[in-house]
Amino acid sequence: MVQSLTMDFLVGLLMLVFLGSAESGVGPSNSSSSFCTESKECLQFDLVCKTDEYEVRHYSPTRWVSTDAEAYFMGVGAAMAFRRLFQYITGANEGGIKIEMTAPVLVKIPEETKMWEPAVYTLSFLLPSAYQDKPPAPTNDKLYFTDMPDIDVYVRSYGGWMLSVTSRLHAHLLTKELQRAQASYNHTYHYGVGYDSPLKLLNRHNEVWYVAEGEPECLVPVETPAEPPTP
Helix, strand or coil: CCCHHHHHHHHHHHHHHHHHHHHHCEHHHCCCCCCCCCEEECCCCCCEECCCCEEEEEECEEEEEEEEEECCCCCHHHHHHHHHHHHHHCEEEEECCCCCCCCCCCEEEEEECCCCCCCCEEEEEEECCCHHCCCCCCCCCEEEEEEEEEEEEEEEEEEECCCCCHHHHHHHHHHHHHHHCCCCCCCEEEEEECCCCCCCCCCEEEEEEEEHHHHHCCCCCCCCCCCCCCC
16 A cells, blocks of 8 residues: 555656656756857757758747837847846846846747838747746836747757848748748748847857748658650
């Protein structure tokens, strides 16, 4: 009887540990990828598959603090939004709590933009694990919380700086590969993803994300050889 209860207790404890680790989307940076080096905690992911041009990652649900900025260029909008979010984590919240910076920073970029009209860019900071459930309320009414669902994303990585031109370029290159693979994804927006502070000059890491729809596609299509010319 005692042995049975002990086994039940151990099984239950192991299940709690497993569920807790499976649901946790935020964890120590040393347990995530090598490019997440400047913050104590980083967004965790499972690598689903990888090709020469992109990879597919699975992310568990996470909570972010977000704000919108209207601008003609992504860089200008992101700078405006970054200032508000930085004020939030440095004490502009109920209780004046200082919150550790995490990685990455997400910029939601709409696909359909017109040169003569500004676009709305959404910048989001990942909340640390200690504040995933109950983050302090922001004092700025332009800030709000975003609950990111359980998602699969197509990822293309690149170095240097995440500017409007470079972000669009790599988004275009990624969509070309996804079209070749006949992958299904959300065409209305993509994410610009940055992992480094502005002070870091070398070995910077940025990404472009498209949210997969349905089962993610990792197979590189085999090109059909051209038929020989008719004599």
